[in-house]
Amino acid sequence: LMNGFNFIDGLNGLSSFNFFSILLSVIYIGHFYNDDVLVNITLSILIISIIIFSFNFPFGKIFLGDSGSYIYALFSGALIIFLFERNSQLPTLLAMVILAYPITEMIFSILRKLFNKYSPLKPDLKHLHHLVFKKTKGSLKTRNNLASLLMLPFCFTPFLITYLSLNYYLDKNFYKYLIYVLFYVTTYMTLNKNNS
16 A cells, blocks of 8 residues: 555645545545544544645645655555444445555556566556656646646546445445456556557
8 A cells, every 4th residue: 555655656646636535435434324433533634634735736835755655555544444443334345446546556567567577666657647647738847737637537436436335336346446447457558558
């Protein structure tokens, strides 16, 4: 989870957008099951994160860096563990759906590098948000902000799936995660092909 958050911290706001999606999922599930303690803790973290976010996006006055990404990952993992410990009726694979973006980014990056005979321990500039960034035009700051906004579907689709799961169909979460992976990989392959 920490590696996944670190991988997606390549654009201002992107890691925060993903973190907001996770927090909103936890808040919504907590509210759905009347877990006020969890909702209040998560809302407090969300408010603090929004304050930090306002300096990061779109103006880039402060940056998360590795430490900020790791803190986001720590809070995300801890809240998910707390959520599922307090609400044992939830199917555990729903956690994978809520954390879909950092999980998918990490697994796909490792497999992509191994497939291309490149060390998965070495960084590169071929993550999905890098490909989106290359497609944008304008100044560096404009491209950064636009690319972050274009990545919003990857950040907030897990929240949408979580919402739909609770209201309509709570099981089959592995298949829901695979749909997200298909969305991610298809977009990646299309952008990578166009960049070649």
